Amino acid sequence: MNLLISALADLVLPLVIYYGLRSAGIGEVPALLACAVVPVARVGYGLVARRRVDPVAVFVLAMVLVSLVLFLVSGSPRALLARDGWLMAACGAAALVTLWRRPVVFTLGRMLLARSGHSAADWDDRWRCSASFRRVWRVLTLAWGVALIVFAAVKVVMAYTLPVDVVPAVTTAMWIGAVVLLNVGSQLYLRLPGIRHVVG
Template sequence: MSESIAASSAAPATPPGGGRAAAVLAVIWDLGLPLVAYYALHLLGASDWVALLAATATATGRLVWVALRTRQVTWFAAVMMMVFGLGLALGFLSGDPRFLLVKDSFGTAGAGLVHLISLAGARPFALAAVQTWKPAQAAEFGDLYRTVPETRRLFRLSGLVWGVGLIAEAVLRLPVIYLVPVDVAVGLSALMMAVFVAVILTWNLLYIARVRTRSPHAWVGHTADRRQ
């Protein structure tokens, strides 16, 4: 479940050469490698701890390899590393049927934490996501982020809201998991996650639309002079 949160709020670094096919391939590598490692080992009879260890190591290896090759952080791989790594740490607390729900909550918090950590770098998570899904305009988005204050504010505020929102959802979900019966907690946990993501996504789309209306020079496609 937490892996779906990662997919909805994350994206890898735009691969050299651009192109939507290359971007999709990067997503497959970032998401697919740790998932294949995790489920393949499960099918072979490995314990959950061993499978989580392999998935965490695979995601970490992908993150390091891309960073060395492109000098960019593939944030999607970072999210996967955080999700499986937290699951691995919580694996020592297994035995409680509520553990899987707690693991999902920590995974969601991990995705939010990656959003916040990325704000300390030159290329925040929100910007990386847009550049990945719009590879033909990736360079222009990067230029706007470096030179236009409104663009920087847009991506940084979006990343901040995603980060704080995902962490808040994870924290609020914890008492639900332990205060109601397990069968009820499963449904409420999924509902809370869906509602939070929908609310944040709706706000983000409305915010981008407002910025594009008030400051069209802050978005790709505007040809007028840009503010420095």
């Protein structure tokens, strides 16, 4: 539930803010800047209410600040629009970096297993002992990392080529589609007979 609320805050709320302001006659740049309120509010909420910082929100906030700097340098609202693309590229690159240790898809899967009330000790044992088990999670992490970088490149191109008012809706839909596609692809891969036998 918390993950769903977070996703709605990060994806849907900025969209509502942008198009709500545009329909009220607010200019492109002020409307785009107003969308930055969402990650700022999330970081503030984490600090005040929960007395901790959400690393994802901080990362998004950092990308917002980078996009603001690019906007101040270029004077173009498209620098603000490209923010999501750079964010996605950074996520993809970070996923690829984890290939040299414990792949992020393995770490996330293990975390979900532990949260569901099951012991993750078996996964730790198989990670240490089974090359096939390690390969499954490295393949999935590689696929996620490369796909995110490819999607990011497309989003940045769209940010600089499509009409400004079209970009927020199209890129948000693309982000949701990318996550759904990657999740479905991952589940299909894990259900292949040879792979299912490895992961148990």
